[in-house]
Amino acid sequence: xxxxxxFTMPTLVVALLCLPLGAGAQETDPGTGLVQAEGWETxxxxxxxxxxxxxVIQNSGTRNHWENLIRWxxxxxxxxxxxxxxxxxxxxxxxxxxxxxxxxxxxALPRTLMPDNPYPTVADSG
Amino acid sequence: xxxxxxxxxxxxxHELYAEDPVAADRKLWxxxxxxxxxRGFLKRSSLLAMAAAVGGSIPFADRMPGGLIxxxxxxxxxxxxxxxxxxxxxxNDRPINAETPAHLLDDDITPAKHMFVxxxxxxxxxxxxxxxxxxxxxxxxxxxxxxxxTIADLKERFEHHTLQLQVECGGNGRSEYVPSASxxxxxxxxxxxxTFTGVRLRDVLEACGIKDDAVYIGYYGADRHASGDxxxxxxxxxxxxEKALEDESLIAWAMNEEDIPYLNGHPLRLVCGGWPxxxxxxxxxxxxxxxxxHDGDKMAAPSYSVPKHPVAPGSNIPNEDFVTIESxxxxxxxxxxxxxxxxxxxxNMTVRGHAWAGDLAVEEVHVSIDFGATWQKAELKAxxxxxxxQRWTTTVEFPEPGYYEVWARATDEEGxxxxxxxxxxxxxxxxxxxxxxxxxxxx
Numbered sequence: 001x002x003x004x005x006x007f008t009m010p011t012l013v014v015a016l017l018c019l020p021l022g023a024g025a026q027e028t029d030p031g032t033g034l035v036q037a038e039g040w041e042t043x044x045x046x047x048x049x050x051x052x053x054x055x056v057i058q059n060s061g062t063r064n065h066w067e068n069l070i071r072w073x074x075x076x077x078x079x080x081x082x083x084x085x086x087x088x089x090x091x092x093x094x095x096x097x098x099x100x101x102x103x104x105x106x107x108a109l110p111r112t113l114m115p116d117n118p119y120p121t122v123a124d125s126g
Numbered sequence: 127x128x129x130x131x132x133x134x135x136x137x138x139x140h141e142l143y144a145e146d147p148v149a150a151d152r153k154l155w156x157x158x159x160x161x162x163x164x165r166g167f168l169k170r171s172s173l174l175a176m177a178a179a180v181g182g183s184i185p186f187a188d189r190m191p192g193g194l195i196x197x198x199x200x201x202x203x204x205x206x207x208x209x210x211x212x213x214x215x216x217x218n219d220r221p222i223n224a225e226t227p228a229h230l231l232d233d234d235i236t237p238a239k240h241m242f243v244x245x246x247x248x249x250x251x252x253x254x255x256x257x258x259x260x261x262x263x264x265x266x267x268x269x270x271x272x273x274x275x276t277i278a279d280l281k282e283r284f285e286h287h288t289l290q291l292q293v294e295c296g297g298n299g300r301s302e303y304v305p306s307a308s309x310x311x312x313x314x315x316x317x318x319x320x321t322f323t324g325v326r327l328r329d330v331l332e333a334c335g336i337k338d339d340a341v342y343i344g345y346y347g348a349d350r351h352a353s354g355d356x357x358x359x360x361x362x363x364x365x366x367x368e369k370a371l372e373d374e375s376l377i378a379w380a381m382n383e384e385d386i387p388y389l390n391g392h393p394l395r396l397v398c399g400g401w402p403x404x405x406x407x408x409x410x411x412x413x414x415x416x417x418x419x420h421d422g423d424k425m426a427a428p429s430y431s432v433p434k435h436p437v438a439p440g441s442n443i444p445n446e447d448f449v450t451i452e453s454x455x456x457x458x459x460x461x462x463x464x465x466x467x468x469x470x471x472x473x474n475m476t477v478r479g480h481a482w483a484g485d486l487a488v489e490e491v492h493v494s495i496d497f498g499a500t501w502q503k504a505e506l507k508a509x510x511x512x513x514x515x516q517r518w519t520t521t522v523e524f525p526e527p528g529y530y531e532v533w534a535r536a537t538d539e540e541g542x543x544x545x546x547x548x549x550x551x552x553x554x555x556x557x558x559x560x561x562x563x564x565x566x567x568x569x
Contacts, residue, residue: 029149030149030153031148031149031152031153032152032153033153048156049353050352050353050354051218051220051221051352052153052156052218052219052220054216054217054218054219054220055218055310058217058218058301058310058311059306059308059309059311060306061305061306061308062305065305065306065308069308077351077352077353077358078351078353078355078358079353100304100305100306101304101305101306102304103304104302104303104304104548105302105547105548105560106547106548107304108304108438108439108440108551114438115438117437117438117441119437119438119441119442119443120441120442121438121439121440121441121442
Protein backbone atom coordinates (compact mmCIF):
# COMPACT_ATOMS: atom_id res chain seq x y z
CA UNK A 1 0.00 0.00 0.00
CA UNK A 2 1.09 3.55 -0.70
CA UNK A 3 1.63 5.95 2.11
CA UNK A 4 -0.35 9.13 2.50
CA UNK A 5 2.74 11.18 1.61
CA UNK A 6 2.85 9.88 -1.93
CA PHE A 7 -0.36 11.69 -2.84
CA THR A 8 -0.23 15.42 -3.52
CA MET A 9 -3.40 16.17 -5.48
CA PRO A 10 -5.80 17.99 -3.16
CA THR A 11 -8.82 15.92 -4.16
CA LEU A 12 -7.00 12.70 -3.38
CA VAL A 13 -5.84 14.01 -0.04
CA VAL A 14 -9.40 14.93 0.84
CA ALA A 15 -10.63 11.55 -0.29
CA LEU A 16 -8.01 9.75 1.76
CA LEU A 17 -8.70 11.78 4.84
CA CYS A 18 -12.24 10.44 4.72
CA LEU A 19 -11.00 6.87 5.10
CA PRO A 20 -11.05 5.33 8.56
CA LEU A 21 -7.75 5.85 10.32
CA GLY A 22 -6.97 2.13 10.31
CA ALA A 23 -7.30 1.80 6.54
CA GLY A 24 -4.12 3.61 5.49
CA ALA A 25 -0.63 2.21 5.20
CA GLN A 26 0.66 1.37 8.64
CA GLU A 27 4.27 1.62 9.67
CA THR A 28 5.20 -0.80 12.39
CA ASP A 29 7.88 -0.42 15.02
CA PRO A 30 10.65 -2.90 14.13
CA GLY A 31 11.36 -3.50 17.82
CA THR A 32 7.92 -4.55 18.93
CA GLY A 33 5.90 -4.93 15.74
CA LEU A 34 3.28 -2.49 17.05
CA VAL A 35 1.61 -0.17 14.54
CA GLN A 36 3.33 3.21 14.90
CA ALA A 37 0.34 5.43 15.50
CA GLU A 38 -0.73 7.73 18.29
CA GLY A 39 -0.45 5.90 21.58
CA TRP A 40 1.83 3.07 20.49
CA GLU A 41 4.59 4.03 22.89
CA THR A 42 2.12 4.15 25.76
CA UNK A 43 1.01 0.64 24.84
CA UNK A 44 4.62 -0.55 24.64
CA UNK A 45 5.48 1.00 27.98
CA UNK A 46 2.46 -0.37 29.80
CA UNK A 47 1.74 -3.66 28.08
CA UNK A 48 5.10 -5.40 27.68
CA UNK A 49 6.32 -5.77 31.26
CA UNK A 50 4.99 -9.33 31.66
CA UNK A 51 4.63 -10.43 28.03
CA UNK A 52 6.05 -9.34 24.70
CA UNK A 53 4.14 -7.18 22.24
CA UNK A 54 3.60 -10.31 20.15
CA UNK A 55 0.77 -11.25 22.48
CA VAL A 56 -0.93 -7.92 21.75
CA ILE A 57 -0.35 -8.00 18.01
CA GLN A 58 -1.79 -11.47 17.42
CA ASN A 59 -5.02 -10.56 19.21
CA SER A 60 -7.98 -8.48 18.14
CA GLY A 61 -11.25 -7.26 19.57
CA THR A 62 -13.60 -4.44 20.38
CA ARG A 63 -12.71 -1.67 22.80
CA ASN A 64 -14.82 -3.48 25.35
CA HIS A 65 -12.90 -6.72 24.74
CA TRP A 66 -9.59 -4.96 25.36
CA GLU A 67 -10.94 -3.21 28.45
CA ASN A 68 -12.13 -6.53 29.91
CA LEU A 69 -8.70 -7.98 29.25
CA ILE A 70 -7.01 -5.08 31.06
CA ARG A 71 -9.36 -5.49 34.04
CA TRP A 72 -8.55 -9.21 34.17
CA UNK A 73 -4.81 -8.47 34.11
CA UNK A 74 -5.24 -5.87 36.84
CA UNK A 75 -7.41 -8.15 38.98
CA UNK A 76 -5.36 -11.33 38.69
CA UNK A 77 -2.05 -10.87 36.87
CA UNK A 78 -0.35 -8.02 38.68
CA UNK A 79 -0.92 -5.28 36.09
CA UNK A 80 -0.80 -1.81 37.63
CA UNK A 81 -3.69 0.67 37.61
CA UNK A 82 -3.60 3.25 34.81
CA UNK A 83 -4.37 6.93 35.05
CA UNK A 84 -7.62 7.64 33.21
CA UNK A 85 -5.85 9.45 30.39
CA UNK A 86 -3.34 6.63 29.89
CA UNK A 87 -6.13 4.06 29.78
CA UNK A 88 -8.02 6.09 27.19
CA UNK A 89 -4.92 6.27 25.03
CA UNK A 90 -4.33 2.53 25.28
CA UNK A 91 -7.94 1.57 24.57
CA UNK A 92 -8.26 4.04 21.69
CA UNK A 93 -5.11 2.64 20.14
CA UNK A 94 -6.00 -1.04 20.58
CA UNK A 95 -9.61 -0.65 19.39
CA UNK A 96 -8.40 1.26 16.33
CA UNK A 97 -5.45 -0.82 15.20
CA UNK A 98 -6.27 -4.21 16.71
CA UNK A 99 -10.02 -4.07 16.31
CA UNK A 100 -12.40 -6.99 15.85
CA UNK A 101 -11.59 -9.51 13.13
CA UNK A 102 -14.29 -10.95 10.93
CA UNK A 103 -12.60 -13.43 8.63
CA UNK A 104 -13.58 -16.97 9.40
CA UNK A 105 -14.49 -20.21 7.61
CA UNK A 106 -18.13 -19.48 8.13
CA UNK A 107 -19.33 -16.27 9.77
CA ALA A 108 -21.94 -16.35 12.51
CA LEU A 109 -25.52 -15.84 11.40
CA PRO A 110 -26.52 -12.18 11.06
CA ARG A 111 -27.84 -10.59 14.24
CA THR A 112 -31.28 -10.29 12.65
CA LEU A 113 -31.49 -14.08 12.40
CA MET A 114 -30.32 -14.66 15.98
CA PRO A 115 -32.69 -15.57 18.80
CA ASP A 116 -32.74 -13.55 22.01
CA ASN A 117 -29.52 -14.22 23.91
CA PRO A 118 -29.82 -14.92 27.63
CA TYR A 119 -26.32 -13.45 27.98
CA PRO A 120 -25.07 -9.97 27.09
CA THR A 121 -22.68 -9.98 24.14
CA VAL A 122 -19.41 -8.23 23.45
CA ALA A 123 -21.05 -6.27 20.62
CA ASP A 124 -23.80 -4.94 22.93
CA SER A 125 -21.33 -3.28 25.21
CA GLY A 126 -18.43 -2.60 22.93
CA UNK B 127 -4.02 -23.82 6.80
CA UNK B 128 -5.26 -20.68 8.39
CA UNK B 129 -3.59 -17.39 7.71
CA UNK B 130 -0.98 -16.37 10.23
CA UNK B 131 -0.99 -12.90 11.70
CA UNK B 132 1.65 -10.90 9.77
CA UNK B 133 4.01 -10.60 12.71
CA UNK B 134 4.25 -14.30 13.46
CA UNK B 135 6.06 -15.26 10.26
CA UNK B 136 9.43 -16.76 11.02
CA UNK B 137 12.26 -14.29 10.51
CA UNK B 138 15.93 -15.04 10.49
CA UNK B 139 17.87 -13.86 13.51
CA HIS B 140 20.41 -12.27 11.14
CA GLU B 141 17.66 -10.38 9.37
CA LEU B 142 16.44 -8.99 12.64
CA TYR B 143 19.90 -7.98 13.82
CA ALA B 144 20.86 -6.53 10.42
CA GLU B 145 17.82 -4.25 10.41
CA ASP B 146 18.50 -2.80 13.81
CA PRO B 147 20.59 -4.60 16.43
CA VAL B 148 19.14 -2.70 19.36
CA ALA B 149 15.61 -3.33 18.16
CA ALA B 150 16.45 -7.01 17.63
CA ASP B 151 17.64 -7.18 21.22
CA ARG B 152 14.31 -5.76 22.32
CA LYS B 153 12.20 -7.90 20.00
CA LEU B 154 13.84 -11.19 20.84
CA TRP B 155 14.69 -10.79 24.48
CA UNK B 156 13.10 -7.49 25.54
CA UNK B 157 16.70 -6.54 26.23
CA UNK B 158 17.86 -3.10 27.25
CA UNK B 159 21.47 -2.40 28.09
CA UNK B 160 23.14 -0.16 30.62
CA UNK B 161 22.74 3.32 29.07
CA UNK B 162 26.35 4.27 29.83
CA UNK B 163 28.37 1.14 29.06
CA UNK B 164 25.92 -0.20 26.41
CA ARG B 165 26.51 -3.60 27.97
CA GLY B 166 24.65 -5.98 30.23
CA PHE B 167 20.94 -6.49 30.84
CA LEU B 168 18.74 -4.03 32.69
CA LYS B 169 15.98 -6.60 33.05
CA ARG B 170 16.64 -9.99 34.54
CA SER B 171 13.79 -11.44 32.46
CA SER B 172 15.69 -10.52 29.27
CA LEU B 173 18.79 -12.33 30.41
CA LEU B 174 16.70 -15.38 31.28
CA ALA B 175 15.08 -15.27 27.85
CA MET B 176 18.43 -15.22 26.06
CA ALA B 177 19.85 -17.88 28.37
CA ALA B 178 16.85 -20.09 27.61
CA ALA B 179 17.42 -19.68 23.88
CA VAL B 180 21.12 -20.53 23.99
CA GLY B 181 20.45 -23.34 26.42
CA GLY B 182 22.76 -22.28 29.22
CA SER B 183 23.64 -19.52 31.61
CA ILE B 184 25.65 -16.50 30.47
CA PRO B 185 28.20 -15.91 33.27
CA PHE B 186 29.59 -12.62 31.90
CA ALA B 187 26.20 -11.29 30.90
CA ASP B 188 26.94 -7.91 32.47
CA ARG B 189 29.80 -7.45 30.00
CA MET B 190 27.89 -8.57 26.91
CA PRO B 191 27.52 -5.65 24.48
CA GLY B 192 24.07 -4.67 23.29
CA GLY B 193 23.00 -5.68 19.79
CA LEU B 194 25.20 -8.77 19.69
CA ILE B 195 23.79 -11.98 18.24
CA UNK B 196 24.65 -14.77 20.68
CA UNK B 197 27.25 -16.89 18.88
CA UNK B 198 25.33 -20.04 19.71
CA UNK B 199 22.56 -18.74 17.46
CA UNK B 200 24.72 -16.84 14.96
CA UNK B 201 25.95 -20.06 13.30
CA UNK B 202 22.58 -20.54 11.72
CA UNK B 203 20.86 -18.76 8.88
CA UNK B 204 17.65 -20.57 9.72
CA UNK B 205 14.70 -18.48 10.89
CA UNK B 206 14.91 -17.69 14.59
CA UNK B 207 14.05 -20.79 16.55
CA UNK B 208 14.38 -21.93 20.11
CA UNK B 209 17.08 -24.12 21.60
CA UNK B 210 16.46 -27.70 20.56
CA UNK B 211 13.53 -26.73 18.33
CA UNK B 212 13.34 -26.56 14.52
CA UNK B 213 10.79 -25.04 12.19
CA UNK B 214 8.38 -23.88 14.87
CA UNK B 215 6.39 -20.68 14.47
CA UNK B 216 7.01 -18.39 17.42
CA UNK B 217 3.71 -16.86 18.51
CA ASN B 218 5.12 -15.07 21.52
CA ASP B 219 8.72 -14.80 22.65
CA ARG B 220 7.93 -13.80 26.25
CA PRO B 221 6.49 -16.01 27.63
CA ILE B 222 7.78 -18.40 24.98
CA ASN B 223 5.01 -19.97 22.91
CA ALA B 224 5.64 -21.69 19.60
CA GLU B 225 3.68 -24.08 17.41
CA THR B 226 4.53 -26.69 14.78
CA PRO B 227 3.48 -26.49 11.11
CA ALA B 228 1.34 -29.52 10.21
CA HIS B 229 3.83 -31.06 7.78
CA LEU B 230 6.49 -31.17 10.53
CA LEU B 231 4.20 -33.39 12.60
CA ASP B 232 4.39 -36.20 10.04
CA ASP B 233 6.59 -38.52 12.14
CA ASP B 234 4.82 -41.40 13.87
CA ILE B 235 6.51 -40.27 17.10
CA THR B 236 6.95 -36.51 17.39
CA PRO B 237 10.68 -35.67 17.67
CA ALA B 238 11.67 -33.29 20.47
CA LYS B 239 12.63 -30.58 17.99
CA HIS B 240 9.08 -30.52 16.62
CA MET B 241 7.18 -30.50 19.90
CA PHE B 242 5.33 -27.23 20.46
CA VAL B 243 6.09 -24.97 23.42
CA UNK B 244 3.35 -23.50 25.55
CA UNK B 245 4.37 -21.54 28.62
CA UNK B 246 2.12 -19.65 30.99
CA UNK B 247 5.08 -18.29 32.92
CA UNK B 248 8.86 -18.07 32.91
CA UNK B 249 10.69 -21.42 32.87
CA UNK B 250 13.14 -22.03 35.73
CA UNK B 251 16.68 -20.91 35.00
CA UNK B 252 18.62 -23.55 33.12
CA UNK B 253 21.46 -23.49 35.65
CA UNK B 254 19.03 -24.07 38.53
CA UNK B 255 17.99 -27.44 37.11
CA UNK B 256 19.98 -30.40 38.43
CA UNK B 257 18.37 -33.75 37.75
CA UNK B 258 20.61 -35.33 40.43
CA UNK B 259 19.22 -33.22 43.24
CA UNK B 260 15.74 -32.43 41.86
CA UNK B 261 13.05 -33.39 44.36
CA UNK B 262 9.38 -34.17 43.98
CA UNK B 263 7.18 -33.76 47.02
CA UNK B 264 3.88 -35.63 47.37
CA UNK B 265 1.61 -33.96 49.93
CA UNK B 266 -1.87 -32.47 50.35
CA UNK B 267 -4.69 -32.87 52.86
CA UNK B 268 -5.72 -36.23 51.40
CA UNK B 269 -2.23 -37.73 51.42
CA UNK B 270 -1.62 -40.13 54.31
CA UNK B 271 2.19 -40.10 54.33
CA UNK B 272 3.66 -37.08 52.56
CA UNK B 273 7.07 -37.94 51.11
CA UNK B 274 9.78 -36.45 48.98
CA UNK B 275 11.52 -38.34 46.19
CA THR B 276 14.58 -37.65 44.12
CA ILE B 277 14.37 -38.74 40.48
CA ALA B 278 16.76 -41.56 41.39
CA ASP B 279 14.30 -42.64 44.12
CA LEU B 280 11.46 -42.73 41.61
CA LYS B 281 13.56 -44.77 39.18
CA GLU B 282 14.58 -47.21 41.88
CA ARG B 283 11.32 -47.69 43.75
CA PHE B 284 8.72 -47.88 40.99
CA GLU B 285 8.15 -49.83 37.80
CA HIS B 286 9.12 -47.96 34.62
CA HIS B 287 6.67 -47.40 31.76
CA THR B 288 7.18 -46.00 28.27
CA LEU B 289 4.05 -44.81 26.47
CA GLN B 290 3.33 -42.66 23.46
CA LEU B 291 0.98 -39.94 24.70
CA GLN B 292 -0.90 -37.08 23.06
CA VAL B 293 -0.30 -33.63 24.49
CA GLU B 294 -2.43 -30.89 22.93
CA CYS B 295 -2.97 -27.36 24.17
CA GLY B 296 -6.63 -26.70 25.02
CA GLY B 297 -6.38 -23.51 22.96
CA ASN B 298 -5.09 -25.23 19.81
CA GLY B 299 -7.12 -23.75 16.93
CA ARG B 300 -8.08 -20.62 18.86
CA SER B 301 -7.15 -18.37 15.90
CA GLU B 302 -10.27 -19.41 13.99
CA TYR B 303 -12.86 -18.17 16.48
CA VAL B 304 -14.82 -15.00 15.73
CA PRO B 305 -15.28 -12.83 17.74
CA SER B 306 -11.67 -13.59 18.54
CA ALA B 307 -10.74 -15.05 21.90
CA SER B 308 -7.76 -13.55 23.69
CA UNK B 309 -4.54 -15.49 24.16
CA UNK B 310 -1.97 -17.04 21.89
CA UNK B 311 -3.53 -17.44 18.48
CA UNK B 312 -2.72 -21.10 17.89
CA UNK B 313 -3.59 -22.48 14.45
CA UNK B 314 -3.16 -26.27 14.37
CA UNK B 315 0.32 -26.85 15.77
CA UNK B 316 -0.08 -27.04 19.55
CA UNK B 317 -0.13 -30.81 19.36
CA UNK B 318 2.47 -33.52 19.80
CA UNK B 319 2.64 -37.23 20.45
CA UNK B 320 6.11 -38.27 21.62
CA THR B 321 6.92 -41.18 23.93
CA PHE B 322 7.36 -40.54 27.63
CA THR B 323 9.20 -42.72 30.10
CA GLY B 324 8.58 -42.58 33.79
CA VAL B 325 6.60 -44.13 36.61
CA ARG B 326 2.87 -44.36 37.03
CA LEU B 327 1.45 -41.45 38.97
CA ARG B 328 -0.82 -44.03 40.63
CA ASP B 329 2.09 -46.08 41.96
CA VAL B 330 3.69 -43.02 43.55
CA LEU B 331 0.43 -41.69 45.02
CA GLU B 332 -0.45 -45.11 46.44
CA ALA B 333 2.99 -45.38 48.03
CA CYS B 334 2.21 -42.15 49.87
CA GLY B 335 -1.30 -43.25 50.81
CA ILE B 336 -4.48 -41.88 49.26
CA LYS B 337 -7.16 -41.02 51.83
CA ASP B 338 -10.76 -42.08 51.12
CA ASP B 339 -11.85 -38.48 50.74
CA ALA B 340 -9.41 -37.74 47.87
CA VAL B 341 -11.08 -36.29 44.78
CA TYR B 342 -8.39 -34.43 42.83
CA ILE B 343 -4.66 -33.96 42.42
CA GLY B 344 -2.89 -30.68 41.74
CA TYR B 345 0.68 -29.99 40.62
CA TYR B 346 3.18 -27.21 41.24
CA GLY B 347 6.19 -26.59 39.00
CA ALA B 348 9.42 -24.58 39.22
CA ASP B 349 8.34 -22.01 36.64
CA ARG B 350 7.51 -18.48 37.77
CA HIS B 351 4.72 -16.02 37.07
CA ALA B 352 5.19 -13.88 33.94
CA SER B 353 5.03 -10.71 36.04
CA GLY B 354 8.03 -11.91 38.08
CA ASP B 355 5.96 -11.70 41.28
CA UNK B 356 7.31 -14.54 43.46
CA UNK B 357 3.99 -14.70 45.32
CA UNK B 358 2.10 -15.66 42.17
CA UNK B 359 1.98 -19.13 40.61
CA UNK B 360 2.06 -19.11 36.79
CA UNK B 361 -0.10 -22.22 36.65
CA UNK B 362 -1.08 -25.03 39.02
CA UNK B 363 -3.66 -27.37 37.56
CA UNK B 364 -4.57 -31.00 37.99
CA UNK B 365 -7.01 -33.82 37.28
CA UNK B 366 -9.70 -35.76 39.16
CA UNK B 367 -8.46 -38.90 40.96
CA GLU B 368 -10.01 -41.13 38.31
CA LYS B 369 -7.77 -39.64 35.63
CA ALA B 370 -4.76 -39.50 37.95
CA LEU B 371 -5.06 -43.22 38.70
CA GLU B 372 -5.24 -44.35 35.06
CA ASP B 373 -2.54 -46.71 33.78
CA GLU B 374 -1.32 -44.05 31.33
CA SER B 375 -0.86 -41.13 33.76
CA LEU B 376 2.89 -40.79 34.22
CA ILE B 377 5.51 -38.87 36.15
CA ALA B 378 8.08 -38.75 33.34
CA TRP B 379 11.81 -37.98 33.24
CA ALA B 380 12.42 -38.91 29.60
CA MET B 381 10.89 -38.13 26.23
CA ASN B 382 11.74 -40.23 23.17
CA GLU B 383 14.36 -42.04 25.31
CA GLU B 384 16.24 -38.80 26.05
CA ASP B 385 16.00 -36.06 28.65
CA ILE B 386 12.77 -34.10 28.28
CA PRO B 387 13.59 -30.87 26.36
CA TYR B 388 14.19 -27.92 28.67
CA LEU B 389 11.22 -25.94 27.30
CA ASN B 390 8.98 -29.00 27.65
CA GLY B 391 9.67 -29.55 31.36
CA HIS B 392 13.10 -31.06 32.01
CA PRO B 393 13.93 -32.81 34.33
CA LEU B 394 10.49 -34.05 35.42
CA ARG B 395 6.92 -33.56 34.27
CA LEU B 396 3.47 -34.94 34.65
CA VAL B 397 1.80 -36.44 31.58
CA CYS B 398 -1.94 -37.06 31.59
CA GLY B 399 -2.52 -37.64 27.87
CA GLY B 400 -5.70 -36.73 26.01
CA TRP B 401 -6.58 -33.77 28.27
CA PRO B 402 -5.56 -30.15 27.77
CA UNK B 403 -1.76 -30.03 27.94
CA UNK B 404 -1.99 -27.70 30.92
CA UNK B 405 -2.90 -30.62 33.23
CA UNK B 406 0.50 -32.16 32.46
CA UNK B 407 2.64 -29.93 34.67
CA UNK B 408 6.23 -29.17 33.65
CA UNK B 409 9.33 -28.76 35.87
CA UNK B 410 7.35 -30.80 38.37
CA UNK B 411 8.16 -30.07 42.03
CA UNK B 412 5.08 -31.00 44.04
CA UNK B 413 1.87 -32.96 43.72
CA UNK B 414 -0.94 -32.47 46.22
CA UNK B 415 -3.75 -34.96 46.80
CA UNK B 416 -6.84 -32.86 47.43
CA UNK B 417 -10.15 -33.43 49.26
CA UNK B 418 -11.75 -30.89 46.90
CA UNK B 419 -11.32 -29.91 43.29
CA HIS B 420 -7.84 -28.40 43.06
CA ASP B 421 -7.95 -24.61 43.32
CA GLY B 422 -4.52 -23.71 41.93
CA ASP B 423 -3.92 -20.96 39.43
CA LYS B 424 -5.76 -21.43 36.11
CA MET B 425 -8.08 -24.07 37.59
CA ALA B 426 -10.96 -21.62 37.98
CA ALA B 427 -13.22 -20.42 35.15
CA PRO B 428 -12.79 -19.10 32.58
CA SER B 429 -9.30 -20.70 32.33
CA TYR B 430 -9.38 -24.03 30.51
CA SER B 431 -13.17 -23.93 30.80
CA VAL B 432 -16.08 -23.75 28.38
CA PRO B 433 -19.72 -22.70 28.89
CA LYS B 434 -21.72 -25.60 30.37
CA HIS B 435 -24.37 -25.08 27.67
CA PRO B 436 -23.76 -23.88 24.09
CA VAL B 437 -23.77 -20.10 23.70
CA ALA B 438 -24.17 -17.61 20.85
CA PRO B 439 -20.92 -16.15 19.49
CA GLY B 440 -19.72 -13.15 21.47
CA SER B 441 -21.68 -13.86 24.68
CA ASN B 442 -20.32 -12.70 28.02
CA ILE B 443 -20.62 -15.70 30.33
CA PRO B 444 -20.48 -15.43 34.13
CA ASN B 445 -17.86 -17.71 35.69
CA GLU B 446 -20.47 -19.90 37.42
CA ASP B 447 -21.77 -20.99 34.00
CA PHE B 448 -18.46 -22.57 32.95
CA VAL B 449 -17.22 -26.14 33.31
CA THR B 450 -13.58 -27.27 33.34
CA ILE B 451 -12.45 -29.01 30.15
CA GLU B 452 -11.60 -32.69 30.62
CA SER B 453 -10.99 -34.92 27.58
CA UNK B 454 -10.02 -33.18 24.35
CA UNK B 455 -12.33 -33.78 21.34
CA UNK B 456 -11.80 -35.93 18.23
CA UNK B 457 -9.39 -34.34 15.77
CA UNK B 458 -7.01 -35.05 12.91
CA UNK B 459 -4.23 -33.48 10.88
CA UNK B 460 -3.06 -33.92 7.31
CA UNK B 461 0.70 -34.14 7.78
CA UNK B 462 1.60 -35.19 4.21
CA UNK B 463 1.80 -33.61 1.73
CA UNK B 464 2.57 -30.09 2.86
CA UNK B 465 -0.16 -27.59 2.06
CA UNK B 466 0.58 -25.62 -1.09
CA UNK B 467 2.02 -28.53 -3.05
CA UNK B 468 1.79 -29.03 -6.84
CA UNK B 469 0.77 -32.44 -8.10
CA UNK B 470 0.71 -34.16 -11.49
CA UNK B 471 -2.75 -35.12 -12.75
CA UNK B 472 -1.44 -38.45 -14.07
CA UNK B 473 -0.44 -39.67 -10.63
CA ASN B 474 -2.45 -40.66 -7.60
CA MET B 475 -1.48 -38.81 -4.45
CA THR B 476 -0.67 -40.41 -1.11
CA VAL B 477 -2.22 -38.47 1.75
CA ARG B 478 -1.57 -39.23 5.39
CA GLY B 479 -1.78 -37.84 8.87
CA HIS B 480 -2.76 -38.60 12.44
CA ALA B 481 -6.07 -38.73 14.28
CA TRP B 482 -6.81 -38.70 17.99
CA ALA B 483 -9.78 -38.33 20.29
CA GLY B 484 -8.71 -37.43 23.82
CA ASP B 485 -9.66 -40.27 26.19
CA LEU B 486 -11.30 -42.21 23.36
CA ALA B 487 -10.00 -44.05 20.30
CA VAL B 488 -10.60 -42.95 16.72
CA GLU B 489 -12.93 -45.27 14.82
CA GLU B 490 -12.73 -43.91 11.28
CA VAL B 491 -11.05 -41.23 9.17
CA HIS B 492 -12.53 -39.95 5.91
CA VAL B 493 -10.95 -37.71 3.31
CA SER B 494 -12.63 -35.38 0.81
CA ILE B 495 -11.17 -33.60 -2.24
CA ASP B 496 -14.43 -31.88 -3.22
CA PHE B 497 -15.12 -29.60 -0.24
CA GLY B 498 -17.00 -32.26 1.69
CA ALA B 499 -19.44 -33.30 -1.04
CA THR B 500 -18.10 -36.87 -1.12
CA TRP B 501 -15.82 -38.74 1.26
CA GLN B 502 -13.54 -41.73 0.98
CA LYS B 503 -12.53 -43.85 3.94
CA ALA B 504 -8.84 -43.85 4.85
CA GLU B 505 -6.87 -46.75 6.25
CA LEU B 506 -6.55 -46.25 10.01
CA LYS B 507 -4.09 -47.97 12.33
CA ALA B 508 -4.76 -48.86 15.94
CA UNK B 509 -2.83 -46.69 18.42
CA UNK B 510 0.41 -48.20 19.77
CA UNK B 511 -1.13 -47.74 23.23
CA UNK B 512 -4.19 -45.99 24.68
CA UNK B 513 -4.01 -42.15 24.44
CA UNK B 514 -1.58 -42.18 21.49
CA UNK B 515 -2.58 -40.76 18.13
CA GLN B 516 -3.39 -43.07 15.23
CA ARG B 517 -1.86 -43.03 11.77
CA TRP B 518 -4.19 -42.77 8.79
CA THR B 519 -3.24 -43.09 5.13
CA THR B 520 -5.08 -43.00 1.84
CA THR B 521 -4.59 -42.42 -1.87
CA VAL B 522 -6.59 -39.83 -3.77
CA GLU B 523 -7.16 -39.55 -7.49
CA PHE B 524 -7.83 -36.13 -9.02
CA PRO B 525 -10.37 -36.16 -11.90
CA GLU B 526 -9.14 -33.01 -13.67
CA PRO B 527 -6.54 -30.26 -13.31
CA GLY B 528 -7.21 -27.41 -10.93
CA TYR B 529 -7.23 -26.27 -7.31
CA TYR B 530 -8.17 -28.78 -4.66
CA GLU B 531 -8.44 -28.85 -0.91
CA VAL B 532 -7.89 -32.13 0.87
CA TRP B 533 -10.01 -32.28 3.99
CA ALA B 534 -9.70 -34.94 6.70
CA ARG B 535 -12.44 -35.84 9.16
CA ALA B 536 -12.03 -38.25 12.07
CA THR B 537 -14.85 -39.97 13.95
CA ASP B 538 -14.36 -41.29 17.49
CA GLU B 539 -15.58 -44.61 18.89
CA GLU B 540 -18.73 -42.93 20.23
CA GLY B 541 -19.69 -41.52 16.82
CA UNK B 542 -18.56 -37.91 17.32
CA UNK B 543 -17.03 -36.54 14.11
CA UNK B 544 -15.06 -33.38 13.43
CA UNK B 545 -17.15 -30.46 12.17
CA UNK B 546 -16.34 -28.98 8.76
CA UNK B 547 -16.69 -25.47 10.13
CA UNK B 548 -15.51 -24.04 13.42
CA UNK B 549 -17.42 -25.67 16.31
CA UNK B 550 -19.37 -23.92 19.05
CA UNK B 551 -17.91 -20.54 19.94
CA UNK B 552 -16.67 -20.18 23.50
CA UNK B 553 -15.24 -17.10 25.21
CA UNK B 554 -11.66 -18.36 25.58
CA UNK B 555 -11.45 -20.09 22.22
CA UNK B 556 -10.85 -23.69 23.32
CA UNK B 557 -11.54 -27.03 21.63
CA UNK B 558 -11.55 -26.03 17.97
CA UNK B 559 -11.54 -29.43 16.29
CA UNK B 560 -12.71 -28.28 12.86
CA UNK B 561 -11.39 -30.53 10.08
CA UNK B 562 -7.90 -29.73 8.89
CA UNK B 563 -7.41 -28.97 5.21
CA UNK B 564 -4.51 -28.57 2.84
CA UNK B 565 -4.38 -27.02 -0.63
CA UNK B 566 -3.09 -28.80 -3.77
CA UNK B 567 -2.72 -27.51 -7.32
CA UNK B 568 -3.09 -30.31 -9.85
CA UNK B 569 -1.66 -29.80 -13.34
